[in-house]
Amino acid sequence: xxxxxxxxxxxxxxxxxxxxxxxxxxxxxxxxxxxxxxxxxxxxxxxxxxxxxxxxxxxxxxxxxxxxxxxxxxxxxxxxxxxxxxxxxxxxxxxxxxxxxxxxxxxxxxxxxxxxxxxxxxxxxxxxxxxxxxxxxxxxxxxxxxxxxxxxxxxxxxxxxxxxxxxxxxxxxxxxxxxxxxxxxxxxxxxxxxxxxxxxxxxxxxxxxxxxxxxxxxxxxxxxxxxxxxxxxxxxxxxxxxxxxxxxxxxxxxxxxxxxxxxxxxxxxxxxxxxxxxxxxx
Ligand code: KIV
Numbered sequence: 001x002x003x004x005x006x007x008x009x010x011x012x013x014x015x016x017x018x019x020x021x022x023x024x025x026x027x028x029x030x031x032x033x034x035x036x037x038x039x040x041x042x043x044x045x046x047x048x049x050x051x052x053x054x055x056x057x058x059x060x061x062x063x064x065x066x067x068x069x070x071x072x073x074x075x076x077x078x079x080x081x082x083x084x085x086x087x088x089x090x091x092x093x094x095x096x097x098x099x100x101x102x103x104x105x106x107x108x109x110x111x112x113x114x115x116x117x118x119x120x121x122x123x124x125x126x127x128x129x130x131x132x133x134x135x136x137x138x139x140x141x142x143x144x145x146x147x148x149x150x151x152x153x154x155x156x157x158x159x160x161x162x163x164x165x166x167x168x169x170x171x172x173x174x175x176x177x178x179x180x181x182x183x184x185x186x187x188x189x190x191x192x193x194x195x196x197x198x199x200x201x202x203x204x205x206x207x208x209x210x211x212x213x214x215x216x217x218x219x220x221x222x223x224x225x226x227x228x229x230x231x232x233x234x235x236x237x238x239x240x241x242x243x244x245x246x247x248x249x250x251x252x253x254x255x256x257x258x259x260x261x262x263x264x265x266x267x268x269x270x271x272x273x274x275x276x277x278x279x280x281x282x
Contacts, residue, residue, distance in 0.1 A: 022217050026071050
């Protein structure tokens with residue numbers, strides 16, 4: 001299978017086949033996701049919450065994002081790899097945004113970047129795109145600015161708020177984004193936006209009419225227990241399986257059942273006797 005490119009993703013707008021996207025932050029899960037034929041792997045700044053144990057995504061640094069993007073891009077062969085720009089890496093100045101986006105590609109080896117924000121971020125998007133770096137937008141519930149939005153809440157519920165979202169999507173399209181994540185917005189708004197722009201929309205809590213869907217992998221496999229948004233479908237509860245394995249290991253070690261012969265190394269009896277004799281042991 002050939003490596004998926006940005007033009008491939010843009011072309012999917014018209015072929016009717018929904019785009020699949022999942023987050024990954026390390027080698028083992030990125031490998032499974034890529035082997036599973038997922039189109040896009042996002043090294044999301046959700047890293048901060050599901051892997052690094054921060055209370056939110058605001059604390060995540062550029063260096064942390066690059067460290068994990070490197071691990072993912074080292075293993076992914078087919079999917080498009082997107083490096084998420086953390087809070088503070090692109091909202092200070094356009095110069096800093098372009099420079100940090102360059103780092104994401106040069107050091108992290110991502111294929112492109114994602115950043116949060118609508119109209120307000122259009123000049124940043126334009127500058128990064130002009131620097132030759134493809135950008136995925138992200139509007140609706142933007143976790144980095146959740147405090148300004150009044151918390152982790154569904155966005156765009158009033159007619160005015162929905163119109164503002166529509167304008168944000170249009171501004172990002174004009175600025176040159178190759179796709180836009182729509183997070184936690186009513187499905188009818190996501191449908192209108194999807195039908196009104198020429199680039200693919202990727203939904204997370206935005207209904208089935210988007211051009212694609214994304215989930216945080218730790219939510220999908222049940223490996224994050226702090227909270228589960230309504231839009232998350234947990235396909236397996238892997239944490240129960242891991243907890244059971246840890247419990248069995250603990251029991252077997254304390255009862256001296258592990259390691260058994262199958263998991264131990266033996267030694268020729270002649271050599272053993274020689275060693276015992278040399279040490280004066282019976
Ligand atoms: O950081 C992240 O995982 C994201 C997805 C939820 C889209 O931005």
